[in-house]
Amino acid sequence: MQLKKVHHIAIICSDYAISKHFYTEILGLEVIREVYRKERDSYKLDLALNGEYVIELFSFPDPPKRPSRPEAQGLRHLAFEVKNIENAIEELSSKGVALEPIRVDEFTGKRFTFFSDPDDLPLELYEI
The missing domain is CATH 3.10.180.10 (2,3-Dihydroxybiphenyl 1,2-Dioxygenase, domain 1)
Structure with missing residues (x-):
């Protein structure tokens, strides 16, 4: 395969x-x-x-709810690549989306942040 x-x-x-x-x-x-x-x-x-x-x-x-936090078993999150994290955060914030503070990936040095979809599915912005 x-x-x-x-x-x-x-x-x-x-x-x-x-x-x-x-x-x-x-x-x-x-x-x-x-x-x-x-x-x-x-x-x-x-x-x-x-x-x-x-x-x-x-x-x-009526789909059953699936726990997503903290660190529940299964799919953890869905990540989207962005070129400029500040611009992406500004755009989402202007549309009423709440985002967590920017963090830095300890292994790659890249910046990222999390937010949620309407069903609280964790989504990530990852700066490339």
């Missing part, structure tokens, strides 16, 4: 309209396709970042 890259990340949200707004209007991901699956009472929204398919956003009726 020769893995090439991560194809996509699937996220189940609690409120589809709020999460769709967050990922498209706040983070600026592009909608590739949106499908309503009547038999499952579920939306599936395919999103791209810079033209590359990255996230499937799903809605389901």
Whole structure:
């Protein structure tokens, strides 16, 4: 097996309209396709970042909550690369997103910060 890259990340949200707004209007991901699956009472929204398919956003009726903090088992967070962390923080802050203070990766010396999506999924900005 020769893995090439991560194809996509699937996220189940609690409120589809709020999460769709967050990922498209706040983070600026592009909608590739949106499908309503009547038999499952579920939306599936395919999103791209810079033209590359990255996230499937799903809605389901009453999905169970998944603990995400502190250090719960499973997917820890989703990180996005940015060129200038201050500019990214300023843009997100202007859209009402609360961010943690900037930290420095002790191994790479790179700067990063965390924020959350509408369902408290931890998201990271990592300066390259």
